Amino acid sequence: MLQLILFFWLNIFHPFYVSVTEVDYSPKTKTVQVSVRIFFDDLESALDKRYKTSINILKPKDRKQVDGLISDYVKNHLQIKANNKLLSLKYLGYQIEEDAAWCYFESEKVESIQKLDVQNDILFEQHDSQVNMIHATVNGKRKSTKLDNPERLVEFSY
Numbered sequence: 738m739l740q741l742i743l744f745f746w747l748n749i750f751h752p753f754y755v756s757v758t759e760v761d762y763s764p765k766t767k768t769v770q771v772s773v774r775i776f777f778d779d780l781e782s783a784l785d786k787r788y789k790t791s792i793n794i795l796k797p798k799d800r801k802q803v804d805g806l807i808s809d810y811v812k813n814h815l816q817i818k819a820n821n822k823l824l825s826l827k828y829l830g831y832q833i834e835e836d837a838a839w840c841y842f843e844s845e846k847v848e849s850i851q852k853l854d855v856q857n858d859i860l861f862e863q864h865d866s867q868v869n870m871i872h873a874t875v876n877g878k879r880k881s882t883k884l885d886n887p888e889r890l891v892e893f894s895y
Contacts, residue, residue, distance in 0.1 A: 754863070755869070756774060756868075757872070758869065759773075760871065762847070762876065768846060768847065769843070769850075770842075771826060771841070773811055775838055777833060777838040781794050783862070784807070792806060804831070807831055811859065815859060817854070817855050818852075820849075821852070826844055827844070854892050870883050871883070875893075
């Protein structure tokens with residue numbers, strides 16, 4: 738009984754570290770649309786540490802600066818290849834939803850996708866127990882996995 742109580746207590750009070758990356762191929766626009774959900778406090782800590790500056794994502798003094806730092810950070814920790822070709826991701830912006838920041842990106846045009854390689858080590862330098870969930874949808878086929886730190890690469894075939 739004591740072990741059960743201890744287990745629940747640890748789950749309640751021990752923080753967990755997770756991000757969610759959605760990768761969706763749009764046949765209409767022939768682009769890969771990417772959204773990354775990261776707890777904003779963890780993202781702020783990562784930006785503060787990497788860029789040696791204090792960032793407030795919720796109420797930024799300089800939104801352009803915050804956008805630039807988020808874009809740079811995510812692009813350095815998330816790379817996507819379609820059919821073995823590295824995609825150039827254009828940063829579209831971010832929005833706050835509850836306790837997380839949703840960061841949005843879009844690729845250049847891709848005619849079709851048979852294979853997606855996703856390398857994601859977002860927040861791995863922050864938390865040894867970081868987990869990054871990846872959901873990829875191409876032509877209506879959704880595939881998912883999770884990457885536990887230090888595992889950073891997944892390949893999806895369509």
